[in-house]
Structures are given as C-alpha cells and as structure tokens.
Amino acid sequence: MTGPVSGADDRRGRLILGFGVVGAGFVGVIAISIVAIGFAPADKRPDMAQLVFTAVLPLLGAWVATVLAFYFAGDNLRTATQSTIDAMKAAGGLAPDTPATQVMLTFEQIDPKQVIPEGAAAGDLKLKLLYDAMHSANRSRVPIFDHASVALCVVHDSDLDKYAQAKSLPAASMTDADTLAALMAQSPEMTALVKNFLTVPATATVADVRTRLTARPGCKDVFVTAGGGEADKVLGWLTHSNLARVQ
Structure with a gap:
C-alpha cells in the first residue's frame, strides 16, 4: 500500500x-x-x-x-x-502543561462582571440587571466580586431561568423585587449553584485546573488567584468551555 x-x-x-x-x-x-x-x-x-x-x-x-x-x-x-x-x-488544542495564566481572561478582561463594595451587598443585586448585562454582552454568566476583587459567586443564565420558572414568569420580566438574595432564598440548591466555583494558584497548569473541575460536579468556573485561596484577589477567570479544549 x-x-x-x-x-x-x-x-x-x-x-x-x-x-x-x-x-x-x-x-x-x-x-x-x-x-x-x-x-x-x-x-x-x-x-x-x-x-x-x-x-x-x-x-x-x-x-x-x-x-x-x-x-x-x-x-x-x-x-x-x-x-x-x-x-x-x-x-484550542491546549497542551496539559499550559499555564492557566496563559489561557485565562484577566480580571480586567472579564465582561460582564459586577463589583460591589462588600460581600453583604451581593444580595441586593437585581437579577434583571444581571440578566440584561449577560444579554448585552452575549454571555451566559456574570461573576460577582467585592471591592478587593475577591470572587463571591457566579450567576448563570440557567440560574435565572430556574428562578423565573419557579415564579411562573419570563426571566426578562423580573422586577426590582427579584434580587440575588431572593434567588438564593428560593432553595439551598440555588445557593449552591451560584457559589459553585473553584480557585487555583497562579502556578496551576491547565491539566491541574481541569482535573479539579472534573472532580467537582456542576462546577463551570475557575478563578486564578496568587495563592489559590478563595479570599485572595482574583487574577483571572477560566470556564469549563476553555478547559474542554485540552488535548
């Protein structure tokens, strides 16, 4: 042959x-x-x-x-x-040993995002504001940070849809009474969904991040911080879509 x-x-x-x-x-x-x-x-x-x-x-x-x-x-x-x-x-076709910092969106590049003065203010965020931000930017999620760039939660469009369906209204018709606090109060599962993210150190490779993401059911977001702690300043953001390109 x-x-x-x-x-x-x-x-x-x-x-x-x-x-x-x-x-x-x-x-x-x-x-x-x-x-x-x-x-x-x-x-x-x-x-x-x-x-x-x-x-x-x-x-x-x-x-x-x-x-x-x-x-x-x-x-x-x-x-x-x-x-x-x-x-x-x-x-795409990322090598497993590619540094996560080479693949992530830097904090400045994250759009849309919400930055609030302190963590306690997150509950006051209006869901319609988050919904509009997603659709204006053609994105499916909005991460929320405090004034020190610490990740607090990530709200996905699917979370808003579930909340709105439970109230028998379209997501686009949510009012000022529909806040992040109301969403998390709807059920413990909703709270778990918006807080289901990981943090990894800046030294992590793509393979490290993907391994940790795979081991955490339902997790779709990874924040890169200097030391890898949840209370550390976020340097960048990776999603499950980015990591699906690993060879």
Whole structure:
C-alpha cells in the first residue's frame, strides 16, 4: 500500500496535468482548425476562418480558465485549511502543561462582571440587571466580586431561568423585587449553584485546573488567584468551555 501523497508531489502532479491538458487542447484545437480551413472550398475559407476563430477562442479561454481554477483552487484550499488548523491550534488544542495564566481572561478582561463594595451587598443585586448585562454582552454568566476583587459567586443564565420558572414568569420580566438574595432564598440548591466555583494558584497548569473541575460536579468556573485561596484577589477567570479544549 502506498503512503499518502505529499504536498509537493500533489502540486507537481497538478502542474503536469495542467500543462498537459492545456497543451493537448491547444494542439487538438489548432489541428482541427487547420483541417477545417484547409478542406473548405476556396471561396468559403474566409467564412470558415471566421467561424473557426469565433468558436476556438472562447473554447481556449474556457480551457485555460478551467485549468487555472483547478490549479489555484487546490492551493487556495490548502492555504485556507492550514490557516484554519493554525487558528484552531492557537485557540484550542491546549497542551496539559499550559499555564492557566496563559489561557485565562484577566480580571480586567472579564465582561460582564459586577463589583460591589462588600460581600453583604451581593444580595441586593437585581437579577434583571444581571440578566440584561449577560444579554448585552452575549454571555451566559456574570461573576460577582467585592471591592478587593475577591470572587463571591457566579450567576448563570440557567440560574435565572430556574428562578423565573419557579415564579411562573419570563426571566426578562423580573422586577426590582427579584434580587440575588431572593434567588438564593428560593432553595439551598440555588445557593449552591451560584457559589459553585473553584480557585487555583497562579502556578496551576491547565491539566491541574481541569482535573479539579472534573472532580467537582456542576462546577463551570475557575478563578486564578496568587495563592489559590478563595479570599485572595482574583487574577483571572477560566470556564469549563476553555478547559474542554485540552488535548
């Protein structure tokens, strides 16, 4: 069984085929034209010559265009494919030993987010405000921090949907009375959902983070802090979607 055809061999083959097709086409068309004009009656040769050129020139143009399209389309496709592969490698396919700090969103890049003066004020956050922030930014979650950039909780759109469904109203119709405190008071499970996140040290690798995330059911958010503690200032944020790209 032969091995796969290399890019150089493929280009060489297409080049030979292209020149062969064009050359054979030129020779064949010219031969037919000579025969057609040569065997035409003398008084009909001018008309035959005009007819031949009228038919032959578009035919030659079509042949050349077809061969060029065939030749360059392969290169363009190869280039586009390689660019896609490179982009996928750059954006995904993370090596397990990749530092988490290279993959995370920095604190400044997190959008949307809510920063409140102190932890006790989190309960006063209006759910409609969080809902609008998510949809304006086309995101599915909003992390909440205190003034020292310490992570307090993460509210997902699914949490808001569950809360709204329990009250028999659309999430978009929540009022000022629907606050984060009201959401957490709805059930212990709701409180657990918004507080279900991890913190890891800045020295952690992607594999370390993913291992810890997998071991914690339902957890979708990881915050990177200098020392890895929950009371430490957040340096960056990783989600389960980021970590799903680990090879």
